[in-house]
Amino acid sequence: MNIMKKVGIALVAPVAALLAAMAITSAVIIAVGGPPVDFWRVMLSWPEADEIVNITNQASMLYLSGLAAAIGFRMNLFNIGVEGQYRVASYVGAIVAGTAIGPGLFTAGLAIVAAMVTGAVWAAIPALLKVTRGVSEVISTIMLNAIAGFLVGYLLLNYGQEIGNDRRTTPLEADTTFTGWTPFEPADGAIWTLTILAVLAGAAFWFVINRTRFGFDLRATGMNESAAVASGVNVKRMVVISMALSGAVAGLVWLPELFHESRTASFYSGSQFQTGLGFAGIAVALLGRNQPVGIAFGAVLFAFLSVQAGDLEFEHVDVSKDIVLVAQGVIVLTIVIAYEVVSRWRERLEQRQIQRALQRPGTPEEAVAS
Amino acid sequence: MATLVKGADPSTAPDAVVVRGVTKRFPGVVANHDVDITIRRGTVHALIGENGAGKSTLMKILYGVQRADEGSITVNQTDANFSSPTDAIKAGIGMVFQHFMLADNLTVLENVVLGAEGRHGIGDKARAEIRRLSDAYGFNLDPDQLVEQLGVGQRQRVEILKVLYRGAEIIILDEPTAVLVPQEVDALFDNLRGLRESGHTILFISHKLDEVLAIADDITVMRRGTTVGEAKPGTVTKHQLAEMMVGSELPSPETEESTVTTQVLLDVADLTLVDDRGRHLLKDIDLTIHKGEVLGIAGVEGNGQAELVESVMGMRKATGKVTLADRNLAGRDTRERREAGIGFIPEDRHRHGLLLDATLWENRVLGHQTRSPSSKGMLIDQRAARADTDRIIAAFDVRTPSRETHARALSGGNQQKLIVGREMSGDPVLLIAAHPTRGVDVGAQAAIWDHIKTARRNGLAVLLISADLDELIGLSDRITVILRGELVGEFDPRTVTPQQLGAAMTGGRDEQAGEETQ
Incomplete structure (x- = not known):
């Protein structure tokens, strides 16, 4: 298959899926009596400068969350627990960052490591339950999400600083935060410094999965567990390690926001912490087919849609901005379906090519002889 | 009605x-x-x-x-x-x-x-x-x-x-x-x-x-x-x-003169495997295979053949001794056993032998993740793995457009040839071949038989499991029969008749018992 054809095939599925998703979403808008044309005009308009900054920042967090989910998915492990993992990890990271036990950079580094370790430990719980007791990771990670919420709430209530009705961790010292990068006017905001974590994690993910022995074992286990066992992979060990890795990446999810220098202060509190990124990450990973580049597209698309939805109200479009959630859900469905259709088609194409390639030199169908 | x-x-x-x-x-x-x-x-x-x-x-x-x-x-x-x-x-x-x-x-x-x-x-x-x-x-x-x-x-x-x-x-x-x-x-x-x-x-x-x-x-x-x-x-x-x-026609895959030596490569003693409910899947299995020898295991499907293979491979935890070339494999996991020189052609290639959605060169790496040319240190050596895949494709006549083709797209016979080629790579000491020609066309069957004979000539020990008596008689130097998890009789393939094997395989005490060789 030549390159052009390959790229063409790779693009057919997402483009068709996005068009289908737009059609379905429009139908939903019409059904509830809204104006689909205005909706898409606003949604697809070029974002303002502050929106571009916002999209970038949100996309970086969604990307980390998507990566975390994808590590498990590549091994057929359904880590639905990124939500709880990054919550606990963010809390611990914020506490360590607020201690100011050393120079700013040192404290920040320590906090990042603490968050990753916390995420890894939290994710290792369902992994250990799975390999020792056979508990499905889907169930245990979902339950651990709830436990994570209660645990952090309890700790904040008992050990947090009181501010109004809310409780928070000790705010970060100024030298522990990062100013970020302001590509437009200062009023448009800054792209957070630690969005770089998303880039680094993405590159590391690609390298580990595609280039290392560990990555090979992980992919092999995901593709065919019994064959991986026969090839010498210790699947139980792989389950624990990859869940822990998934949790460690989940631990990074909220850190770009935590460490960015804000007018007030940076800390973890019930109102400051952004929930829902873990669940969104599952959809983003699905959109990106668990591939680092694909996940990036998924993260940008989801962030774009969420941020653009904010304009609906300003432009007086008579549609609830929650319709964007519908659109996001529909996109996930259409993409999954489109990829399945295309991959079956590609499979048949490949088989036909092989038959053609093999029929040319000599024996066409030796099989029939038996 | x-x-x-x-x-x-x-x-x-x-x-x-x-x-x-x-x-x-x-x-x-x-x-x-x-x-x-x-x-x-x-x-x-x-x-x-x-x-x-x-x-x-x-x-x-x-x-x-x-x-x-x-x-x-x-x-x-x-x-x-x-x-x-x-x-x-x-x-x-x-x-x-x-x-x-x-x-x-x-x-x-x-x-x-x-x-x-x-x-x-x-x-x-x-x-x-x-x-x-x-x-x-x-x-x-x-x-x-x-x-x-x-x-x-x-x-x-x-x-x-x-x-x-x-x-x-x-x-x-x-x-x-x-x-x-x-x-x-x-x-x-x-x-x-x-x-x-x-x-x-x-x-x-x-x-x-x-x-x-x-x-x-x-x-x-x-x-x-x-x-x-x-x-x-x-x-x-x-x-x-x-x-x-x-089948009882004359064995077609005839072996040449014996290459059996006195050097024991695989020594299995008292191998026993018990399932969750306490039933014996394998009971006190003793067997040895020498350098250059093919030991055939005959038996009706489901009498412990798969369990025997998986126990030797370390995929199941059986008790007893497994020694490969004077190296004790007890307590070693599957990867260590493979590294010690066991090649494994599994009974069900789709379940145990291949990553169907991966390319041929990635399938070449499978089972050899820790060894050259598949890897270098902690990294997969893509260049060397690809090159070695080309070698296998050529040497074992795998009919495929390229090494980048997905394994799923190949026919059963070509998939099996790839597996045979892979498992013969890296200088194995012992080759375990479970139904190596099941579900493949006659062309591939003949080729695979040839490769097993070559392996034997090169001094491998081969454990051959097959439901096809022609294959067993034609390739083996010795045949032993497995029945309900126990080895119940040993035969010389040059003199044994399908009737004798059939009797031993079915536990046929109602008719004349299989004649044991001395």
């Missing part, structure tokens, strides 16, 4: 199913060819053959899961090339799968009516019908009992009841006794006789010869995708059936 004739006389009744010249091809493999079967109405008809003989493909064609490429099938004298099981059910064919398809948390009634709500509803009418059927055939089932409370034999009766409820006159049973203990088998046979009495036709698929002889009115034998013979239980012996099943 008005069409049923009570106690129909099989000799005069028209044939229930007639299969003529049915052929089914899959890419690179012919699963069925020239299959001819005539099933008389009101009889129990046994279809026997080793795994891979094509029984299940034929069954799927009869039940409408797959369509035949050629040939004709008539059911009750009407043409019946079904395109889905729904058509088959309409025509009065029902199928009971080996693996039960029941919902544990539903009652018998709910399981039976599921998907057939239109027949008698889901209430009292259905309950009455189930009671009637259960009483009529002595199934002794309570419609309101939860399936999770039922034993295996009862569950099977629920499955049979399901097909009867849907009006089946012709019932296909896929290896129904595989999951039953002897008493349950007797009960099942009583039920089957009852069904036969009432005019049902039963197609009974099995490879257990005793059972077939006990229940069947007619027997059809399949081998390598085609029907090779028919027999009546009264006039055929178990040995003759075994012979028909595994």
Whole structure:
């Protein structure tokens, strides 16, 4: 298959899926009596400068969350627990960052490591339950999400600083935060410094999965567990390690926001912490087919849609901005379906090519002889 | 069920199913060819053959899961090339799968009516019908009992009841006794006789010869995708059936002069494997294989062959000693055993041998993740792995457009050649070959036999497991027979007859025992 054809095939599925998703979403808008044309005009308009900054920042967090989910998915492990993992990890990271036990950079580094370790430990719980007791990771990670919420709430209530009705961790010292990068006017905001974590994690993910022995074992286990066992992979060990890795990446999810220098202060509190990124990450990973580049597209698309939805109200479009959630859900469905259709088609194409390639030199169908 | 004739006389009744010249091809493999079967109405008809003989493909064609490429099938004298099981059910064919398809948390009634709500509803009418059927055939089932409370034999009766409820006159049973203990088998046979009495036709698929002889009115034998013979239980012996099943022509893969040396490479002692319920899957297995020797293991499928292989590979935790080239492998995991020099051609290449959605070169890496040329330190060496894949493709004649092709796209024979090539890489000491030519075309079969002979000549120890006696006799230097997890006899392939092996394989103490070599 030549390159052009390959790229063409790779693009057919997402483009068709996005068009289908737009059609379905429009139908939903019409059904509830809204104006689909205005909706898409606003949604697809070029974002303002502050929106571009916002999209970038949100996309970086969604990307980390998507990566975390994808590590498990590549091994057929359904880590639905990124939500709880990054919550606990963010809390611990914020506490360590607020201690100011050393120079700013040192404290920040320590906090990042603490968050990753916390995420890894939290994710290792369902992994250990799975390999020792056979508990499905889907169930245990979902339950651990709830436990994570209660645990952090309890700790904040008992050990947090009181501010109004809310409780928070000790705010970060100024030298522990990062100013970020302001590509437009200062009023448009800054792209957070630690969005770089998303880039680094993405590159590391690609390298580990595609280039290392560990990555090979992980992919092999995901593709065919019994064959991986026969090839010498210790699947139980792989389950624990990859869940822990998934949790460690989940631990990074909220850190770009935590460490960015804000007018007030940076800390973890019930109102400051952004929930829902873990669940969104599952959809983003699905959109990106668990591939680092694909996940990036998924993260940008989801962030774009969420941020653009904010304009609906300003432009007086008579549609609830929650319709964007519908659109996001529909996109996930259409993409999954489109990829399945295309991959079956590609499979048949490949088989036909092989038959053609093999029929040319000599024996066409030796099989029939038996 | 008005069409049923009570106690129909099989000799005069028209044939229930007639299969003529049915052929089914899959890419690179012919699963069925020239299959001819005539099933008389009101009889129990046994279809026997080793795994891979094509029984299940034929069954799927009869039940409408797959369509035949050629040939004709008539059911009750009407043409019946079904395109889905729904058509088959309409025509009065029902199928009971080996693996039960029941919902544990539903009652018998709910399981039976599921998907057939239109027949008698889901209430009292259905309950009455189930009671009637259960009483009529002595199934002794309570419609309101939860399936999770039922034993295996009862569950099977629920499955049979399901097909009867849907009006089946012709019932296909896929290896129904595989999951039953002897008493349950007797009960099942009583039920089957009852069904036969009432005019049902039963197609009974099995490879257990005793059972077939006990229940069947007619027997059809399949081998390598085609029907090779028919027999009546009264006039055929178990040995003759075994012979028909595994083939008794002169061995084609003839070995050259012996290359056996005195150096022991594999030494297995007291290997024992017990399952969760305390039953012995393997019992005190002792065997040795020398450098340059092929040890063949003969046996009817399911007597511990797979467990033996997986125990030696370290995929199952058995007790006992396994020594490879004077190195104790006890407690070593599969990877360490592979690194110690075991090559493994698995019985089921799709389950244990390949990553179907990965490229050929990635499949080359599988099983060799820690060794050159697949890896360098902690990294996969893509360049070297790709280059070595080209070597295998050339040396083992793997027909593929390129090393970047996905394994799924290759035919069975070419997939198997790739596996053989991979497992012979990296200087193995021992090659475990489980059914190495199962489901591959004749061309690939000959090539694989050649490669095994080459391996033997190069001083490998080979543990060969096969259901094909030709293959075993032709390739092995020694043959031992496994029966119910124990090694029960050793034979010299130069002098052994298929009859002797057949007797040992079936535990045939009723007829002359296999002659042991000194």
